[in-house]
Amino acid sequence: MRLAHFRDLVRELVSRDLKIRYKRSWLGIGWSLVKPISQLLIFSFLFNRVIPLNIPNYTAFLFTGVLVWSWFSGALTSAALAVTGNAELIRRPGFPVLALPMLTVTSSGIHFLLALPILFVFTFAETGFPGSPLLAFPLLIVLQFFLTLGLAYIIAATHVRFRDTQHMIGILVMLGFYVTPIFYRPDNIPETIKLVYDANPMAWLLGAYRDILIDHRWPDPTSMFLLSSTSAVLLVLGLSVFNSSSARFVEEL
Numbered sequence: 001m002r003l004a005h006f007r008d009l010v011r012e013l014v015s016r017d018l019k020i021r022y023k024r025s026w027l028g029i030g031w032s033l034v035k036p037i038s039q040l041l042i043f044s045f046l047f048n049r050v051i052p053l054n055i056p057n058y059t060a061f062l063f064t065g066v067l068v069w070s071w072f073s074g075a076l077t078s079a080a081l082a083v084t085g086n087a088e089l090i091r092r093p094g095f096p097v098l099a100l101p102m103l104t105v106t107s108s109g110i111h112f113l114l115a116l117p118i119l120f121v122f123t124f125a126e127t128g129f130p131g132s133p134l135l136a137f138p139l140l141i142v143l144q145f146f147l148t149l150g151l152a153y154i155i156a157a158t159h160v161r162f163r164d165t166q167h168m169i170g171i172l173v174m175l176g177f178y179v180t181p182i183f184y185r186p187d188n189i190p191e192t193i194k195l196v197y198d199a200n201p202m203a204w205l206l207g208a209y210r211d212i213l214i215d216h217r218w219p220d221p222t223s224m225f226l227l228s229s230t231s232a233v234l235l236v237l238g239l240s241v242f243n244s245s246s247a248r249f250v251e252e253l
Helices: 003-021 028-050 058-079 084-090 099-127 132-161 165-179 191-198 201-213 221-246
Strands: none
Touching: 003 099, 028 058, 028 099, 058 099, 058 132, 058 165, 058 201, 084 099, 099 132, 099 201, 132 165, 132 201, 132 221, 165 191, 201 221
16 A cells, blocks of 8 residues: 555544544543643642642643543554454455554544644743754654654554553553653652663653753653654564554454
8 A cells, every 4th residue: 555545544543433433422631631621720739739749830841741642542552452442444355453542543643743733832831932942842742752653553563463552551541640750850760760660661651751842941862762763673673563463463363
């Protein structure tokens, strides 16, 4: 299938997914903003008033973490059902199954993009306009897309054979939320578990987003190199795992 046809197919699948998801919903796609904003309000109240963390520009700091994590976690959670939830498409001769995990990542990414204007309002109001470092922001979105897509391919292929994968991903995503510095600063991490943070690509990604939006500086080059390398390796690995497993999808569904 030519690249243009594949792109058009993904676009149509994303459009169909969004229409089905928000069919007969009075708020529609606006529901995609309810969860991150609710989390923002709860954590902001908790860690500003109840247990103050004394983090400068905490609203912008927190909203950046919540929004970035929502895209990542939402895509991975949906990726488990990317193949098993679309058996009728898998059974169609010639259907490009590679499009299905991409669908989950793209759909969650659209929710992220829709929330970006709100994120910018919060951060610009609290910290000001970032200036030229904002030019690196699209690159971070691309890197997050490829990082998430590589993992989505692995999860989608694994869930076809091992149906416990969906439940395991739910637990890992929940644990990942707390071991990633979303609502706390990385310098508050004890040395005994700092290795977990240092090896966490989402921590590098969050740090880069905050470098731009809050500190108004270009992302750390070392973190960007590690993030780019990890995203590339995961994408290649994910494609390899998915392609090698796809020949058995029809018989295993």
